[in-house]
Every structure is written in C-alpha cells, then in structure tokens.
Amino acid sequence: MKRILDLLSEEMGKAFEAAGYEASLGRVTLSNRPDLCEYQCNGAMAGAKKYRKAPLMIANDVALQLGDSPVFKEAAAVAPGFLNLRISEDFLLNMVGTMAEEGKFGLEMPEMPKKIMIDYGGANVAKPLHVGHLRPAIIGESIKRICRYAGHEVIGDVHLGDWGTPIGMVITELQERKPELPYFDENYDGAYPDEAPITEAEFAEIYPLASAKAKADPEYRARALEATRKFQTGVRGYRALWKYIVDVSKVDLKRNYDSLNVEFDLWKGESDVNDLIPEMVAYMKDNGYAHISEGALVVDVKEETDTREIPPCMILKSDGASLYNTTDLATIMERMRLYDPDEIIYITDKRQELYFEQVFRCARKTKLVKPETVLKFLGHGTMNGSDGKPFKTRDGGVMRLESLVGETRDEMYRKIREGREMPEEEARKTAETVALSALKYGDLSNQAAKDYVFDIDRFTSFEGDTGPYILYTIVRIKSILNKYQEQGGKLEGLTFLKAGSESEKELEMALVQFNTMMTNAAEEKAPHRVCAYIYDLANAFNHFYHETKILAEEDEARRGSLIALLMLTRDVLETCIDLLGFSAPEKM
Secondary structure, three states: OOOHHHHHHHHHHHHHHHOOOOHHHHOEEEOOOOOOOOEEEOHHHHHHHHHOOOHHHHHHHHHHHOOOOOOEEEEEEEOOOEEEEEEOHHHHHHHHHHHHHOHHHHOOOOOOOOEEEEEOOOOEOOOOOEHHHHHHHHHHHHHHHHHHHOOOEEEEEOOEEOOOHHHHHHHHHHHHHOOOOHHHOOOOOOOOOOOOOOOHHHHHHHHHHHHHHHHHOHHHHHHHHHHHHHHHOOOHHHHHHHHHHHHHHHHHHHHHHHHOOOOOOEOOEHHHHHHHHHHHHHHHHHOOOOEEEOOEEEEOOOOOOOOOOOOOEEEEOOOOOEOHHHHHHHHHHHHHHHOOOOEEEEEEEHHHHHHHHHHHHHHHHOOOOOOOOEEEEEEEOOEEOOOOOEOOOOOOOOOEHHHHHHHHHHHHHHHHHHHOOOOHHHHHHHHHHHHHHHHHHHHHOOOOOOOEEOOHHHHOOOOOOOHHHHHHHHHHHHHHHHHHHHOOOOOOOOOOOOOOOHHHHHHHHHHOOHHHHHHHHHHHOOHHHHHHHHHHHHHHHHHHHHHOOOOOOOOHHHHHHHHHHHHHHHHHHHHHHHHHOOOOOOOO
C-alpha cells in the first residue's frame, strides 16, 4: 500500500497537470496549521516564477480541478497561494480497511532488501554493566527491530571487549586471594578443575577492587598488564582463567540484557579476530597501505578536503601490541568474509566520532570493504542526572545498570499499588513490564544524538509523553474489547464504516500515517520517530474515546465499525512498542 502522502501528492499532481502546470508541483504535506486544514500544498508558490502568474491564480486553477476529486473533500485556495486541503472520509475508509487487511498494515517492502550488521553492545568482560551501557543497548535493539520490520536482514552483534586489561586485573586479584590455584603454576601440566575458580558474587565484587588498586599502586598495575600479556599470548593457565572469566561474565551480561529485552544474534568479541590480526597486518604492509611512524605501524587517512586534523590510524604500537583500532579493523575484515553486509552500523557514545572516522577511512583505503559498503557511526548522547551531568549514584559513583532497572521497577510498583487494587504477584509482574516501557520510551523518545535528563518521576508517570501513558492507552483498548466480547460481541467479520465524527476521522488520519513513519524511521535509523507517532496516535485515540459512546452505541453496524477501529489501533500500537523493545500488560 502506498504511503498516504504519496497518494495525496499523486492526486494533486494530476490536478496541477489538468490545470496546465507541472505535476511535480503537487507535493502535499501535513498541515502546519491543523486548525485550518488537514493537509496543504504550496506548489503554486513554487510555480509562480516559472509561469509568471500570481500564486493565488495558480492555486485557484488547481482547486477548480479538484471539485469532484474522490480523494479531497475540500481544496481551498488562500492568499498568497496556498492550497488548504481536507481529505474525503471515503478515501480514508478505504485506506483504513486496507491497513486492517494487509500484512504489516500495508507497509511496502523494499525491492532490494539490505543485509545490515549492527554493533551495539560494546560491554567489557569482567566489568559489570553500568548506566552508560543503557543507551547503546536499547537504541541498537530498536533499530535492529525497525529495520527487520521494514524488510531488511539484520544481524545484531554484542562485540564484547574480552581481550583487554580488565581481565588481567581480575586475574591479578584472583592470584592475590588464591595463589595456590594450579593456573598460576607454570609447571602444572594436569587438567584444570571443571568448576570455575570464581563465583558470580566474587566476580561482581572483584573488578572494582582490582581497578582501584591498579590506579593507586603502579606495581599492582604492572602485574595486571603482565597477566594480560600472558593470557593474550596463550600461557596455558592464564588462558584457562580468561575463558572462565568470559563465561561467568557472559552469564551476568545476558541476565542484564534480558532484563532490558535486548537480544543479540552474535556474541562475538575482540578475541574472535585475534588470529586474523597477523594476516591483516601483513596485507596492509605488503600492499603499501601501512608504514612505520615513530616506531608504530600506521595508515595515513587524512584527505585534502579535511578542515580538521585527522591523525593517522595506528595499527600496531611501537612494541608490536595491537589496539582497539586493530581489532575493529580485523572485525570488519571478518564481517565482510563471513556475512558480506551491505551496511555496518556502530552505535556508541558520540564522543567516539573521530575514532570511527579514522577506522572507517582506514577500512576503505585498505579495501577491507567494498566501495559500496556503507559504514555508519550512530553516536548517542549521555543520560544525565538532574544536575545536567552524567548520571551518578547518590554517593557520586557510577550506577550499575541493574540498580537503575531495579529502582525504576520499585517506583513503578509503588505507583501501581498506590492507585489500584491488584494482587501482589500481578502487581510485581505488571510493574516490571511498565518499568521497562518507562526506561525505554524515556530514552528512545529523544533523538539518539542528544543528551537527556533521567527523571524517574516523569518517566514513570501515567500522563504525558511517557511509556506508561502509551501502555495505559493500549490496556484501555483491551478492556473495551474484552467488555464487548463479554456482552456477546464477536471480533471477527466486522466492517469499517465511514467516520461518523471529527474525532473518529482524526484517529483514522493518525493511523494511516503509519507507513510514512515506518519508512522514515527505517531510513533514518530513528526510534524517536516511532515514539512521536505512537504518542500522537494515543492522543488521537483518547480524544476519540472521551467523545464517543462505543459500547453504548445502539446501531449494531456502527458499534462493530468502532470496535474494528479499536482493534486496528491496538494492533498498530502493540506493533510499534514491540519495535521499541517492550510490551503491554493485560491490566494496569
């Protein structure tokens, strides 16, 4: 099904052509004065110079051609040359009916679907997730779902930091506590124990302590760096400890990501490309892409058109050690070999923009990717506290992600128990569902690149532009549909009738914007467009609900039509919140 603006523009283009003007002038947009009209066309203003005619005269000519239009109920030319438009209820009825009948509400699938890889986790093994990990996880998850829904093949990769110093720190602290473990005896050649030498509880406590020690004690840090070197170079006991730490860490990471309804297709990390690095380095040297500068191996990525300094991309440090650049480039190399994606998207803090500019330029210059492969960096802003600074705990520390989720869930539970009677178990379960909507919608309703203030009172409110408000609207619709069925009504075989009121028409107009919104959200990788759409749709529904007797409607056909409209609204809203990564409860 074509997007509504395309259909309206086609009809308007025919009218311009019939009046003797170019059809391309007939582009229709949503009205910026909804108190005056529903849609508008400014083509007469654009055509005035070419046709040497007053814009109002052109607009009048076109309006005359629309007198019997099946699409526009009203087309009025107004000074200085705008066309104010209202669409036909019959036209709307046809669009709404088509939406209800077709898969994905009639959303057109791309002629050439893309294969897209999204790198959106970035968690470090050995370190617990903190609030800074919230944004890349939920933004990436939503973009993955949006692009899949729009017809593309999408692969989500957590891309763990599993090859760095934090693991060396944990190993060092473990050695301090349990020096008798066989892993630290380089003469030991037996089998290592099946059970992990570190529990999840110890693991959660050990890294912050080791990190603090490494900052305060240069000797301790040197030992941690040596432990890092040992597991990276394959020293048997240290490599076994590395595997244990990665496995235990993944359990904790998966639990945290599950609590956010975030799922990855791939759980790859830096370590997966370690064996590719020598091959990649040799390739870059042999083909003249890389050269030695001050002892380090680098690739020059500066371009003549640059207006700022773009440093060379370092491949190996002067001591031969690899860097993040090295593993990221090797990962691109692996992704092209294994998956050959059309597009690779990286979602991380916007302050890393220069870094990714270097990496992308290096990947292109060294031909690790095809010329047509899109490499895209989507930088996100920070989640800040009420002081406008990055969110902290009350004592000034970095808050763990599970603590933030828990606090939001507790606040949601308090509000649910405060406002309504509900059994304890049901209240807890509902609070968990609604709290996730509060967190995700509170974040995703902002443009990803912008910073925002985390306001738990506002995010958990059942009023205003919030996740709980959207869910409350869905639950309200479900409640009406349940009552309709309890009264003997059937949800099958219902027929849409022409809108019988202005609020009903406004709800239908909100519904038919779905395809336009989805296309834009997928093209722009913009979850905030989905949020803005469902907020407008929820408002349109609630306005309609307060002005319409639905179950009390005496005309059976009219009542059935209203119920069909509710079902479509529910389905669209539930589809959209699934794209944002949360769901609605049955009751609230």
